[in-house]
Amino acid sequence: MAATGASGAWDWDVSADKLHTDARFAELYGLDPEAAIAGLPTSAFFQAIHPDDRARIRIAVAGVLAGAELFSKEFRVATPDESILWMHARGQCHRDEHDEIIGFSGVLVDVTERKRTEERLRIAQTAGGVGTFEYIDGFATAMVSEEFCRLLGLHPASSLPIQTINGVVKPGQSQLIPDPRSGAIPDELEAIFQIVRNDDGADRWIARRGEILPERGGYRLVGVIYDVTAAKEQEAELRELNDTLETRVEHELAIRRQAEDALRQAQKMEAVGQLTGGIAHDFNNLLMAISSSLSLLKKRIPDDPQLHRMIENALQGTQRGAALTQRMLAFARRQDLKPEPVDIAALVDGMRVLLEHTLGPAWTLQLEFPDDLPAVVADANQLEMAILNLSVNARDAMADGGKICIAAEQENVLDDRIPDLAPGRYLKVSVIDSGSGMDIATLERATEPFFTTKGIGKGTGLGLSMIDGLAKQLHGTFTLTSDLGNGTTATLWLPASDEDPVSLAVSSITEVSDRACPLKILAVDDDALILMNTVDLLADLGHDVFEASSGQSALDFLREHPDVELLITDQAMPHMTGTQLAELARENNPDLAIILATGYGELPRDAQAKIVKLGKPFDQDELAKAVTQAMQISRN
Structure with missing residues (x-):
């Protein structure tokens, strides 16, 4: 039998007539958890309801389907072990865009203990000794029974003064035996009093019942008293239990609403991330076409300084566009990272001159790095960009200048107090300013993609979301604390390394003159602009280049020309990806050198070994180095 007071959650899909529950609900109901979670017809749940309660619950269900917003009913359930439990089901409706009810969700609470308490209260109210009394108008005493005296803790007597009887009642209450001299004769004699027993000083609750009978121009009071202390205690316990259950129901519903809100937000951010990644990929292709064409054009135009300056400006624009796509890919967590142990103090110290020139003379830079800091697991280049970005944000928050502090410290995280951060050893890299700060509403939205507090044209709104994506891709997190008017602290939590x-490694790739070693190369891309520019760049390097617009046409060409030495292929192509093409191509030519050109960050999981990745957009120098590297790998 499930523990009393336990609760479970449920969702009713009205159109499918299925009720989905969690495991605790299934346990309370005595159902198979897997089946209940997957969803069962509502008839399966009605079967477990006590026969005497089914009709009442069916009427209530019909009421909510007819438009009632809330459902709240108590009923009995027969469990598989033949126990009878009392349940309280409570929920609210969900409507579609046409205001039609599509489902209900809520919680189920075991209220068996509360019902048992109510039964004990009912029994207590009718149990125990009963004392009798009789009072005739005009007398100062009342005739009482021996049990009456015992209940009030008075010496046994056949009659007692009204003043003595009423003296045991706690102040602030009416009289146990109404005194006509007080003018407080009630219309009826049913009431409950709190008394202090006369013999032992114990607090008790006494109930009075009786009637008022007219007699010779006056009246006569006849009635009984009995001890209801146990019932009052049970009543207090019941109130407390009810309050606890009500609080639990509200808490469960609040948690459920929070979970639903969090799920919707996660789905929204996932959709935005996918959209951003897709846009970045397409933007990379456009930049590829523009930058490669400009590079080739620059070599061929006359020696005109003005034309060269215009082309150089256009190339710088493509570089800025490439930097923006990196931010977009960072937000989508698709950029290429090379995590390695990094000396954060040395990295920031090496950036000092760049930071000071970027910030300007009105802003003072302060570095605080203890000597015993461990290395941090990060991509050094991306970490530099993040620190530079945060420093510029700090500068912009202090329009009249000020001090910007970059600090780091080690911290052991032992629990889940930091959202999205697993327990472990971390380095906190913080950029701290004393600027304008942010209010709560701005702080909550600060890391949302495309949200910016800067003016139009002064910010993409991707800076903080990029840093957040970078930190999480490195298995850390990013936090912001701010106080309006008192500055902001932006902190990267990154895993510490043992x-x-x-140090920066020297490339082992030998610089080979590609013009001296022309190669027979097949370029593959489904985008005609990218394919044309790739072919032109390779041809300008002196290679013999052929082209294909799909994976299948590339395979056909390779079968007819087994002397092709290198394959450069796009990854994201319809019908056949670049990695699938590479796998099939190497079945016939295991020594074929392969370059995979992609705008996404990491090589796919199905990528073979000895494949050189070339990130988009790339220039002619990067392409030449990739060709050299791929050929060296294939020959080793």
Whole structure:
């Protein structure tokens, strides 16, 4: 039998006539959890309801289907072990855009203990000794029974003064035996009094019942008293239990609403991330066509300084566009990262001159890095960009200048107090300013994509969302604390490393003159602009280049020309991806050098070894290096 007071959640899909529950609901109802979670017809739940309650619950269900907003009913359930439990089901309706009811969701609470308490209260109210009394108008005493005296803790007597009887009643209440001299003769004699027993000083509750009978121009009071202390205690316990259950129901519903809101927000952010990643990929392709054409055009135009300056400006524009796509990919968590142990103090110290020039003379830079800091697991280049971005944000928050502090400290996270951060050892890298700060509403939206407090044309709204995406891709997180008028602290939480920080490695790739070693290359891309520019860049390097617009046409060409030495292919193509093409191509030519050109961050999981990744957009120098690297790998 489930523990009393337990609660479970339920969702009713009206159109499918199925009720979905959680495991606790299934346990309370005595159902198979897997089946209940997957959803069962409502008839399966009616079967477990006590026969005497089914009709009443069916009427209530019909009422909510007819338009009632809330459902709240108590009923009995027969469990598989033949126990009878009392349940309280409570929920609210969900409507579609046409205001039609499409379902209900809520909680189920076991109220068996409360019902048992109510039964004990009912029994207590009719149990125990009963004392009798009789009072005739005009007398100062009342005739009482021996049990009457015992209940009030008075010495046994056949009659007692009204003043003595009423003296045991606590102040602020009416009289146990109404005194006609007080003018407080009630219309009826049913009431409950709190008394202090005369013999032992104990607090008790006494109930009085009786009637008022007219007699010779006056009246006569006849009635009984009995001890209801146990019932009052049970009543207090019942109130407390009811309050607890009501609080639990509200708490469960609040948690459910929060979970639903969090799910909707997560789905929204996932959709925005997918959209952003897709836009970045397409934008990369456009930048590829523009930048490669400009690079080739620059080589061929006359020696005209003005024309060269215009082309150089256009190339710088493509570089800025490429930086924006990196931010978009960072938000979508698709940029290419190379996590390694990094000395954060050395990294920031190496940036000092750049930071000071970027910030300007009105802003003072302060660095605070303890000597015993461990290395941090990060991509050094991306971490530099994040720190620079946060420093510029700090500068913009202090229009009249001020101090910007970049600090780091180690912290062991032992619990889940930091959202999205698993327990472990971390480095907190913080950028702190004393600027204008943010109010609560702005702080809550600060890391949303495309949200910015800067003026039109002064910010993309991707800076903080990019940093947040970077931190989470490195298995850390990003937090913001701010006080309006008192500054902001932006903190990157990144995993600490037990390894020594790495130095910049010298490339082992030998610089080979590609013009001296022309290759037979097949370029594959479903985008005609990208394909044309890739072919032109390779041809300008002196290679013999062929082209294909799909994976299947590339395979056909490779079968007819087994002397092709290198394949450069796009990854995201319809019908056949670049990695699938590479796998099939190497079945016939295991030594084929392969370059995978992609705008996404990481190589797909199905990518083979010995495939060189070339990120889009790329220039001619990057393409030449990728060709050299791919050929060296294939020959080793």
